[in-house]
Amino acid sequence: MHILLNKIKEKIALSPEAEAYVRSISTEKTIPKGTVLIREGQTVRKIYFVTGGCMRSFCTDSHGKEHTLQFAIKNWWISDYIAIYNDEPATLTVECLTESTVIEFQANELIGIHAQFPEFEPYQRNNLERHVVSLHKRILNQLQLTAAQRYDLFLEQYPDIEQYTRNYHIASYLGFTQESLSRIRVEKAKK
Amino acid sequence: MNALQLIKYGEIKDGLTFNEVDKPTVRANDVLIEIKAAAINPIDKSIILGNLQSLLPIPMPSTLAYDVSGVVVEKGEQVNKFQTGDLVYARVPQEQMGTLAEFVSVNTVAVSKKPGNISFEEAASIPLAGLTALQSLEYAGIKQNDKVLIHAGSGGVGSLAIQYAKSKGAFVYTTTSTNNVEWVKKLGADRVIDYKTEDYKSIVNQADIVFDTLGKHYTAEAFEVVKQGGKVVSVVGPMDEESALMFGMTDYKLPEELASLSRDKNATYKFIFMHPNGAHLEEIKSLIEDEKIKPIIDKVYPFSESIDAFVHLASGRAKGKIVIKIY
Known part of the structure; x- marks a missing residue:
């Protein structure tokens, strides 16, 4: 819990009451590898802050193939925000690629926290801004960069993640085939 | 539900017909799979021709085929390993034969999650x-x-x-x-x-x-x-x-x-008598996800053209598997 509280305190001053409230609406959990926390088609009520391990969100297309939307390692948030904000069934599945430790929140309590403690508003806005920036960067990278450049950026963003993931998780996240990923790795190894 | 059934042994076009049949019963250790794709194998052809009557007697009419991929839509009360919504593949046990249909109920010992990096059609081509x-x-x-x-x-x-x-x-x-x-x-x-x-x-x-x-x-x-x-x-x-x-x-x-x-x-x-085994399919799933094994499909037929698929199988000219897309 202190990992999250410290992250919050980097951005805002947190009163003892607000800190106690964050503790009261959250639960620390250790989740076994392979556990599915959010399942496509189901109602989504939880948001997770990852304190250890590695998680992944993905969608499944009509042919049954998985496409990775996000990886979440330490200090990342993960959920199905489309389902939460649009109040619709999950379009994503969220699974643990390794045993993971998380802080679990009820989505409505976390999203509505600023009503009770207005000091959270700038923290939440900042999180949202960074999220928008990151999504825009991801779209632009997809449009502008070569596959090899996207892979390099990915490794910077998610260091050591390859030990937790399968190749098709990474390839589908970056928008190319597993064959391309293998080729890029071989070329990188030659340099 | 709609199913392709064998009504009598003999020539493919004479023995097969589409029938409206009941949805299968889900037993305590079964999952009900909504079928996305099925695959046919030489054993299916032998069954149709009646070559296996003494070894594998089947009641008439019977829904054909063993290989399946699809989505779990219901589970028996003893099932913990799978949840509704799971994408799975299996070679169904003999007594539950019948994957050329909209649904099949399968004992979970024969079932595995489907590899995430391949389509339903590719997954159905693998099990048997x-x-x-x-x-x-x-x-x-x-x-x-x-x-x-x-x-x-x-x-x-x-x-x-x-x-x-x-x-x-x-x-x-x-x-x-x-x-x-x-x-x-x-x-x-x-x-x-x-x-x-x-x-x-x-x-x-x-x-x-x-x-x-x-x-x-x-x-x-x-x-x-x-x-x-x-x-x-x-x-x-x-x-x-x-x-x-x-x-x-x-x-x-x-x-x-x-x-x-x-x-x-x-x-x-x-x-070697192949036996249905979900744990073995899990091992194959990992090999497929790591691209050590790639499915090889000769042709995908729509469900309505399943009889043509059997004719193609009988020709012996297929390179890779013949798959039927159910949905």
Whole structure:
């Protein structure tokens, strides 16, 4: 819990009451590898802050193939925000690629926290801004960069993640085939 | 629900028809799978023709086929391993046969989550042939650097066996016809033997394992190329005595020619009965997700054209699997 509280305190001053409230609406959990926390088609009520391990969100297309939307390692948030904000069934599945430790929140309590403690508003806005920036960067990278450049950026963003993931998780996240990923790795190894 | 059923043994077009049937009952250890794709295999053709009546008697009418991929839509009260919404694949057990339909109920011991990096059609192409390849080579104790001969490398079982053997680090010889040589090389075989222009017996010697997928004279010939103390595994040759006992055939004897060849080489001969096994499909799932095994599909047919798919299967010209898309 202190990992999250410290992250919050980097951005805002947190009163003892607000800190106690964050503790009261959250639960620390250790989740076994392979556990599915959010399942496509189901109602989504939880948001997770990852304190250890590695998680992944993905969608499944009509042919049954998985496409990775996000990886979440330490200090990342993960959920199905489309389902939460649009109040619709999950379009994503969220699974643990390794045993993971998380802080679990009820989505409505976390999203509505600023009503009770207005000091959270700038923290939440900042999180949202960074999220928008990151999504825009991801779209632009997809449009502008070569596959090899996207892979390099990915490794910077998610260091050591390859030990937790399968190749098709990474390839589908970056928008190319597993064959391309293998080729890029071989070329990188030659340099 | 709609199902393709066998109504009488005989010619494909005479014996098959689409019927409206009840949804299968879900037992305590079953999952009900909404079928996305099914695949057909040579055994389905043999059933239709009536060639397996004594070994596998089936009631008429019966829904056909064993290979399936789809979505779990219901589960029995004892099932914990799977949830509704899970994408799965399976070779269904004999008593639950019938994947050319909208739904099939399957005991979870036969079911695995589907590989995430391939389509429903590709996943349906794997179970029966993949389990046959895995269980045969696993029985033979395949290990790194083994010299393995796999007959008919372009067939449904052979093409997966080559890839499985390579994933274990074996050196793979395979036989195929001229037209398929380049194609089979791409599967990873180390030495592809064109049986139309080369004599495999002069190329392969001292093999640790021979995987016989052809039968006839090839079963006995396996002992010419296998090493002393090696293993011959077959999915088409005569039954071995141990397997025959499992079927209550207490008086059965392995044909003397094979028994003698096996003794001379001190080599094991084993007939492999593929058995449905979800844990084995999990292992294949990992190999597929790591691209050590790739599904090979000859053609995908819509459900409404399933009878044509059987005609194509019967022609024996398919390179890879024949798949039926249900949805």
